[in-house]
Amino acid sequence: MKKILVCALLVLAMSATAFGAAFKIGGTGPLTGGAAIYGTAAMRGAQIAAEEINAMNIDVKFDLRYEDDTHDAEKAVNAYNALKDWGMQISLGSVTSKPAEATAAENFADRIFALTPSASSAAVTEGKDNVFQMCFVDPNQGTASAQYIGEKKLAKKVAVIWKNDDVYSKGVRDTFVENAGKHGLEIVSETAFADGNDTDFSVQLTDAKNKGAELVFLPMYYQPASLILAQAQAMGYAPKWFGIDGMDGILTMEGFDKSLAEGVMLLTPFNADAKDEKTQKFVKKYQEKFGEIPNQFAADGYDCVYAYCQALTQAKATPDMSAEDLCGKMIEQFTTMTFNGVTGDNVRWMKNGEVTKDPKGMVIKNGAYVGLD
């Protein structure tokens, strides 16, 4: 009985691959653990895109598979290898930075093309010709933020609170501090926190307040940011707040008082309230399917699959091609093509894998994002 079952499954599996003729596209991301919100979002975004494309009347079809890496480099490589055994032809890399660095090295060695939705550390693409990013690289966010604050004359005296055991936070903070002077900003207070002491920010906030900071820059994810906003209000400190793309998601956070985020500015490539047709379609689908508003990670995942669709169509690639052949074709396409997605128009990629698109300045008004410009 068992044998028959196994045989039947095998036949089924084989026929599916034979007649399905889809590109096997795989990615790893944290689907469990502390960073699960990012991995799950990116995976869901990619799923929606793959479903949409598979329903279209075009030659490109996708067979998408995500594996859990629990935001750990070792597990990410294991997950990557599992995907390789499955027959992955093109890769979505990893969702978070450190795991992505580890899998990108494998992608490079195996000649499997990768386009990561949201791994933003510069080391992910460094020295690898076949690893590309859909999101801004961390240092760019710091530079862009400093430039934005300086050019718009939002403040002169700036405080920075950052997480000193986090790659993302550090990457942004470093270039922000480096470039602040250039744009006429004076950093009056710079304080840090780490895993384990990320619940009480009175020391950092008092320092910023006493030194007269008019604007506080928060290069971090939204959980600690939400606590900072709440504690600042409790101590009666009301500077301008400026965040980066990790701040996206603060409005959908459970139990968060939205009025606290009133007036918070952030630079993010994706805005779920944008009025264009593409974004609205995506947001509607996502809400129907998963019951929440998609964040920037979901949008990045969504765009990755569409970018692949465009590149594969233009390259006239077929699913029977080997990963290595596809890799060559994808490098050619991604370095020359222009892509329009939900995270920005006129998206282009440089030879080193970094993306160029305009960051959008957003401000939170009445519990929703509104464009700053």
Next chain:
Amino acid sequence: MTMRRLINLKRAEARKIYLTYAVVIVAYIVCQVMSSTKFLSSSMRGMLVPICAYMVMAVSLNLVVGILGELSLGHAGFMSVGAFSGVATAILLQGVIPFAPVRLAIAMIVAAIFAAFAGFIIGIPVLRLKGDYLAIVTLAFGEIIKSILNNFYMGIDSQGIQMSMLSDTTRLLPGGKLIIRGPMGISGIQKIATFPAGAILLIIALMIVFNLVNSRSGRAFMAIRDDRIAAESIGLDITKYKMMAFVMSAALAGAAGALFAMNYSTIVANKFDFNTSILILVFVVLGGQGNMLGGIIAAAVLTILPEKLRSFSEYRMLLYAIVLIVMMLATNNAEIKEFLSRLNPFRRKEA
């Protein structure tokens, strides 16, 4: 030296040691052949080196927990000291020694020395404590090592090696390269760790531990474990022997850390947290305290298991926990033990 000691041992113990070596060597040959004939999946091939590293970790922790009888909850700390010092050494030597295996060997030796030193420094206060107190303090030291490495910066330029703490104030000259970057750890590591290197390290670790256990010092360790007061009363220097086992264990963990780190292109201090320490302790407890072969097998099984459970997606963690509980109960069940010992041809002769 090894041989004579083994011959002098009781036959049952010698058999156990030979069996351990035999299992390791046979397993190595089988995996190597399967790997080179592409019979092994990429997933398994990718896990060979980390499994070797975890096996060495299990053997080294077994020396402290099983033989010396002290619970250490910060073993991953030594692994991270080894990982960072070993990788940094390998990067510094990149231009000097182009032959990767030699560079790997030197990196592992340097890693062992650094970890041993860390073990010695930590051992001074820790080993004066006993039981639960010792366990909790080792836990704290594991976390301290993690915090230090998360705030440590090291780079090299024409002026030599530059270091700084808390923030990057190394001020490298143009052309300099920052190697350890605080929370960002080390990036762009050349993957020079290989399965044969891992197997050799494991055999060396086993030789060191078996030799130590079956020596005068080893008997002292066990005397301290079994009855500290009696051991003290016959004039054994408790602190000295504890220190010896602790430092040796830290050194092996350091070498394993270097091997582990050089199997990935990137490494961060947060990887070696409390969870990793506990994972290694689970290997030791599941394999049987003081039982090297058991620990080695447990390390392999518990590393492969989560990967084999991938097909269960979200239920994976739950299943892993259940399997772990079942295994713990089963290996401690008298009837199952009896059944297993009947299967073992060596044991039967003994009885």
